[in-house]
Amino acid sequence: MIPAKFEYxxxxxxxEAIRALADGGDDAKVIAGGQSLxxxxxxxxxxxxxxxxxxxxxxxxxxxDAGDALVIGARTTHYQLVHDPLxxxxxxxLAEATETVADPAVRHRGTLGGALAHGDPAGDLPAVVLALxxxxxxxxxxxxxxxxxxxxxxxxxxxxxxxxxxxxAIRIPKLGPGWxxxxxxxxxxxxxxxxxxxxxxxRRDNGSVAEARIGxxxxxxxxxxxxxxxxxxAGAAASRxxxxxxxxxxxxxxxxxxDLHGAADYRRHLARVLTGRALAAAAGL
Amino acid sequence: xxxxxxxxxxxxxxxxVEPRMLxxxxxxxxxxxxxxxxxxxxxxxxxxTVLMDGQSVKSCAVLAVxxxxxxxxxxxxxxxxxxxPLQRAFHEEHALQCGYCTPGMIMAASDLLRENxxxxxxxxxxxxxxxxxxxxxxxxxxxxxxxxxxxxxxx
Numbered sequence: 150m151i152p153a154k155f156e157y158x159x160x161x162x163x164x165e166a167i168r169a170l171a172d173g174g175d176d177a178k179v180i181a182g183g184q185s186l187x188x189x190x191x192x193x194x195x196x197x198x199x200x201x202x203x204x205x206x207x208x209x210x211x212x213x214d215a216g217d218a219l220v221i222g223a224r225t226t227h228y229q230l231v232h233d234p235l236x237x238x239x240x241x242x243l244a245e246a247t248e249t250v251a252d253p254a255v256r257h258r259g260t261l262g263g264a265l266a267h268g269d270p271a272g273d274l275p276a277v278v279l280a281l282x283x284x285x286x287x288x289x290x291x292x293x294x295x296x297x298x299x300x301x302x303x304x305x306x307x308x309x310x311x312x313x314x315x316x317x318a319i320r321i322p323k324l325g326p327g328w329x330x331x332x333x334x335x336x337x338x339x340x341x342x343x344x345x346x347x348x349x350x351x352r353r354d355n356g357s358v359a360e361a362r363i364g365x366x367x368x369x370x371x372x373x374x375x376x377x378x379x380x381x382x383a384g385a386a387a388s389r390x391x392x393x394x395x396x397x398x399x400x401x402x403x404x405x406x407x408d409l410h411g412a413a414d415y416r417r418h419l420a421r422v423l424t425g426r427a428l429a430a431a432a433g434l
Numbered sequence: 435x436x437x438x439x440x441x442x443x444x445x446x447x448x449x450x451v452e453p454r455m456l457x458x459x460x461x462x463x464x465x466x467x468x469x470x471x472x473x474x475x476x477x478x479x480x481x482x483t484v485l486m487d488g489q490s491v492k493s494c495a496v497l498a499v500x501x502x503x504x505x506x507x508x509x510x511x512x513x514x515x516x517x518x519p520l521q522r523a524f525h526e527e528h529a530l531q532c533g534y535c536t537p538g539m540i541m542a543a544s545d546l547l548r549e550n551x552x553x554x555x556x557x558x559x560x561x562x563x564x565x566x567x568x569x570x571x572x573x574x575x576x577x578x579x580x581x582x583x584x585x586x587x588x589x
Contacts (some may be wrong), residue, residue, distance in 0.1 A: 151456070151459070152456075156453065157499055159451030180500075183495060183496065184477070184491050185495070187456075187477070187494075189478075190454075190476045191476075191494070192474065202500065228489070252480070252565075253490060253542065253545065253546070253561060253563070253564060254480065254483055254490040254492045254542065255477075257486075257489040257491055257497065257505070258495065290460065317501055340478065340563050369527070427513075
């Protein structure tokens with residue numbers, strides 16, 4: 150199908166893009182790689198009057214070392230993240246999960262910032278940045294502001310970005326020594342969305358798990374942390390049995406959807422099983 | 435209307451297009467590259483895969499205006515007098531039945547082999563995970579890509 154008509158501008162800078170968004174009112178939309186937005190436009194599930202294309206802005210692209218964190222430009226593509234040495238060294242969970250997003254052609258075009266700003270709870274990367282305690286950096290007419298990942302995802306396909314704001318970068322704390330990670334994803338076919346995904350991080354301290362962080366994909370209208378399982382895993386013995394017991398609480402407080410891919414109680418089951426696997430793998434078991 | 439300059443299969447084109455025109459429609463209807471088919475309309479099937487500046491993209495998930503200034507290679511740009519080694523391997527291994535997915539399969543495979551000239555069967559399957567075939571069960575497609583790799587397609 151062919152998208153509904155829209156105007157299109159390709160600004161030369163982020164500031165120009167913000168002005169274009171402000172002038173475009175509520176019906177303006179940012180496009181970067183377009184891998185989430187273009188399918189919506191084609192199906193006419195969205196019909197913005199103006200597209201502001203930031204896909205050519207080099208200031209939004211690349212990974213930089215900021216001491217205790219990495220700062221990733223919002224339009225850095227999935228392909229670039231998967232191949233970036235800094236991400237591999239300090240933020241391996243992001244690379245591991247990004248490699249499972251869609252397929253190679255989509256990863257060539259799709260961007261980290263686009264995947265987050267789209268706010269799809271079935272997308273892999275929202276739960277990952279939540280588990281990584283990332284901070285999202287947005288710029289608007291009033292300047293720049295920082296949004297913790299926990300405050301960024303508001304509802305289904307809805308984020309706390311204002312209409313005239315652009316997500317410019319994502320700051321992710323580097324993982325220190327002792328941290329391990331795993332993204333476990335269950336999906337029916339090679340390139341489909343996760344029925345459920347689990348992003349787990351653990352910090353080992355000799356024979357026990359000192360700290361755990363768990364982000365859940367597609368277990369509600371927004372990505373969520375499995376807080377009860379995190380608390381249960383903290384201080385637990387680094388054994389499969391202990392971590393499986395902690396993982397049994399992974400679905401507490403979640404409100405998973407029911408659709409053709411799975412009923413809600415099936416998703417709860419998947420969340421518990423996948424969390425057990427992800428915690429064990431993250432803890433090196 | 436927006437003015438774009440695109441190189442398609444080595445030929446330079448300058449055109450005025452509506453911003454909402456998809457790259458696949460531009461290639462088929464304006465440039466005449468009907469070798470690139472439209473499969474699914476939902477960006478699942480990969481039949482419309484082309485190379486954009488050397489990387490595989492689904493041309494139904496790119497606007498023509500986003501292709502401004504890029505080099506596009508379609509299936510029609512692969513043969514150079516004789517069939518491209520991937521085309522020959524698909525032919526010899528009977529890697530198609532209806533053939534609808536074949537242009538996208540070959541473009542995705544060429545990108546895979548450029549990056550990984552000697553992939554394992556698992557890497558071939560993962561490299562083609564964005565391309566659906568409803569006829570072959572994929573076995574002969576994997577075999578064809580392996581054969582092309584052995585023939586040194588990336589060189």
